[in-house]
Amino acid sequence: MAMTIYDRLKGIVSYKLLEQVAKMASEGDESKLAFLFETISRLSPAKYHRETFHDLAEMVRVDHPFVGVFRRVFQELHPNCRKKLIMNFLVNFVVLSRGVRDRKEKELGIHIPNFMVISPTMRCNLHCRGCYAGEYDTSKDLSLEELDDLIKQAKELGMYFFTISGGEAFTRPDLFELWAKHSDECYFQVYTNGTLITDEVADRLVELGNVAPVISIEGDKAETDARRGPGMYDRIMATFKRLREKGVLYGFSATYTSSSADYIASDAFIEEMLRAGCKVGWFFQYIPTGENPDLSYMATPEQRAKLHEKVEEWRNKYPIFLGDFWNDGPYVDGCMAGGQRYLHVISNGDVEPCVFVHFAVDNIREKSLVEILNSPFFRAIREAQPYDDDNLLRPCLIIDHPWLLRQLVEEYGARPTHAGAEKVISELAEGVDSYALRLKEIYDPLWDEKGREKYLRSLSKEEKQEMRDRFLKKSCVSSTSEKR
Numbered sequence: 029m030a031m032t033i034y035d036r037l038k039g040i041v042s043y044k045l046l047e048q049v050a051k052m053a054s055e056g057d058e059s060k061l062a063f064l065f066e067t068i069s070r071l072s073p074a075k076y077h078r079e080t081f082h083d084l085a086e087m088v089r090v091d092h093p094f095v096g097v098f099r100r101v102f103q104e105l106h107p108n109c110r111k112k113l114i115m116n117f118l119v120n121f122v123v124l125s126r127g128v129r130d131r132k133e134k135e136l137g138i139h140i141p142n143f144m145v146i147s148p149t150m151r152c153n154l155h156c157r158g159c160y161a162g163e164y165d166t167s168k169d170l171s172l173e174e175l176d177d178l179i180k181q182a183k184e185l186g187m188y189f190f191t192i193s194g195g196e197a198f199t200r201p202d203l204f205e206l207w208a209k210h211s212d213e214c215y216f217q218v219y220t221n222g223t224l225i226t227d228e229v230a231d232r233l234v235e236l237g238n239v240a241p242v243i244s245i246e247g248d249k250a251e252t253d254a255r256r257g258p259g260m261y262d263r264i265m266a267t268f269k270r271l272r273e274k275g276v277l278y279g280f281s282a283t284y285t286s287s288s289a290d291y292i293a294s295d296a297f298i299e300e301m302l303r304a305g306c307k308v309g310w311f312f313q314y315i316p317t318g319e320n321p322d323l324s325y326m327a328t329p330e331q332r333a334k335l336h337e338k339v340e341e342w343r344n345k346y347p348i349f350l351g352d353f354w355n356d357g358p359y360v361d362g363c364m365a366g367g368q369r370y371l372h373v374i375s376n377g378d379v380e381p382c383v384f385v386h387f388a389v390d391n392i393r394e395k396s397l398v399e400i401l402n403s404p405f406f407r408a409i410r411e412a413q414p415y416d417d418d419n420l421l422r423p424c425l426i427i428d429h430p431w432l433l434r435q436l437v438e439e440y441g442a443r444p445t446h447a448g449a450e451k452v453i454s455e456l457a458e459g460v461d462s463y464a465l466r467l468k469e470i471y472d473p474l475w476d477e478k479g480r481e482k483y484l485r486s487l488s489k490e491e492k493q494e495m496r497d498r499f500l501k502k503s504c505v506s507s508t509s510e511k512r
Contacts, residue, residue, distance in 0.1 A: 030128050030184045031213075039119050041071065046114045050102040061095075062088040074126050096347025101307050106275025112237030113277060116215040120188040128186030138402045139410060141364075143189040144182055145372045145383055148175055148203060150195040154221050156244075157255045158285070160384055161195060162319025163446045168376040172202050174393070178373060179210055181397040191217045193383065195375065198224035204232055211238045218242065219281055221256065222267035230274045240277040242310060243267060247288040247297060255288075265304060272305035279308030279349075286314075286324065289331035293338045298346055311335060311352045315384040315426055316460065317452050323459040326427070329467040333474065336421070357423030358483045361495045365425055366409030367401045378445045381409050384426055385433065386449035387442035405440040412436070418503035419475040420483060422467060426452060430460040 031039075045068050052061050062085040069081035087095050102110060121143075129140040150164035170178075179190065197203060197218050207216055215238050222243035225233075233239050246252040249261040271278045280301050282292050291297055292311070301309055314326050327335070336355035343350060357363070364370050365382035372380040378388035379400050389405040400406065414420055415429040422428040425436075434453045436442070444450045452460065480503070487496045 030132065030186050035124050035128065039124055042119045042123050043115050046118050050110055050114060072123060077123060093345055093347050097307065097349050100347055104275065105277055106234050108234060108237040109275055109277055116213060116238050120213050121215060125186050125188050132185050136398060138398060139367060140185045141367045141370050143187060143191065143370050145191040145193055145370055147194045147374045148197065149200050150375045151199050152194065152196040153199060153223060154256060158314060158319065158322060158325055160315060160318035163448050164374065165376060165446065170375055170377065172206060175206050176209060178392060179214065183213060188214050190214060193219045196221055198229065207236050207239050211236055214238060222264050225267050227270060230270050230276060233276045234274050242279045242281045244281045246283060247291040251288045251291065268304040277307060279306045281310045281312065283312050283314050284327045284335055286327055289327045293335045298342055302346060302348060306348060308349045313354055316456055317384055317386055317449065321451055321456060323456060326463065329470045333470055354424045355421060357420040358479060362414040362420045362423040363425055366406040368410045368413060374445060380445060381406065386445045387437050388445050389440055389442050405442060408436055408440060414499060414502050418499055419472055421471045421475050421479055427460055428464050428467060430457065430464055
């Protein structure tokens with residue numbers, strides 16, 4: 029296995045320490061919490077993790093709202109879900125994964141991402157407007173054996189966190205076998221519409237402990253029912269309630285569109301998600317790909333900037349973990365595609381650079397994961413980052429730097445992974461280019477005012493110089509319009 033004896037001993041120590049964190053948080057005893065975070069910081073092998081746990085200690089001392097996330101998680105989770113969160117996610121993924129990946133990168137001479145998104149099936153029991161996966165072939169699934177082999181390959185490289193997407197994952201009951209088989213080391217986040225999570229399914233999630241559903245919601249009742257179908261908002265709320273009563277970790281996923289933007293970027297929405305018991309929330313921009321791509325459905329650059337402002341505000345106000353694609357580019361060094369931070373394996377085995385970039389060169393049924401990560405197509409995507417210039421608030425290859433996507437697809441002969449996928453680089457190209465240029469006008473001043481300096485400060489937490497050097501080089505590059 030990829031983990032050494034030293035890794036496993038370190039994992040046991042880390043688990044015991046984090047178990048104490050959980051106990052203190054669940055009992056409301058936070059007097060020793062800062063000290064314990066400082067202890068974990070000193071034991072962490074990577075500089076980034078040392079400073080992260082040190083920052084958590086400071087948050088405890090000033091009673092920062094983010095500390096409330098720990099309190100809510102450890103107080104409300106079923107003991108088995110809490111145990112697996114600590115061991116499989118916090119210890120294996122957060123603490124140990126990076127060291128294993130660093131060793132494997134040196135051994136193999138490749139770059140290894142943090143995690144992987146897998147879509148075992150594209151079948152779904154709903155038909156939502158603008159679904160990014162709405163045009164995939166639903167007749168082909170990855171078998172349980174293929175999925176098991178893929179996860180084994182990833183584990184050998186030091187990857188222990190997997191996002192399961194689709195399609196609707198819970199149309200595949202056999203996935204419970206997969207999650208159980210890897211419950212010793214891996215943690216799975218499952219994007220779902222929530223309609224198939226019955227009491228029985230929720231009980232199975234408690235037994236596993238290493239699976240966290242993230243349920244799609246479109247904002248208020250009217251918007252959710254309009255996009256997902258009548259009565260869906262109430263069904264989602266019922267699923268939230270069921271998972272909360274069982275003690276399962278869960279969260280929400282919201283797609284930011286021109287029609288949902290005002291409500292999603294409101295305190296009322298986040299407060300509703302808190303009342304529903306969500307501990308995690310992910311925001312996605314609508315991308316004009318998949319079923320009936322519609323440029324008018326995209327959030328405007330102004331609306332996107334508003335969400336960026338609100339999420340930064342909420343992080344200092346509410347006890348919930350929030351991730352904002354694409355505004356969080358500075359937190360992940362820009363674009364995560366092409367194996368930089370993740371990749372996407374779809375149900376026919378094709379490997380896409382990103383969940384929204386529906387083009388592929390390689391297939392997992394034909395090549396190993398190592399070969400695909402080291403492919404010319406994926407290397408070119410990674411080497412081009414940050415794209416065009418240094419503004420990591422504009423990280424997206426599809427809607428922020430679309431001319432580069434067209435160039436890479438043509439140069440490496442990437443094929444569309446479903447009928448109509450090519451529209452984003454053909455008939456929609458002019459509209460996407462126009463959006464990218466309008467966004468640049470709004471986001472470049474934001475980056476110049478405070479984004480660039482803040483990002484450079486964050487790089488001081490990293491021991492690797494590669495991204496810093498690449499970023500500083502790009503900061504001197506000409507504007508996007510000149511690059512075109």
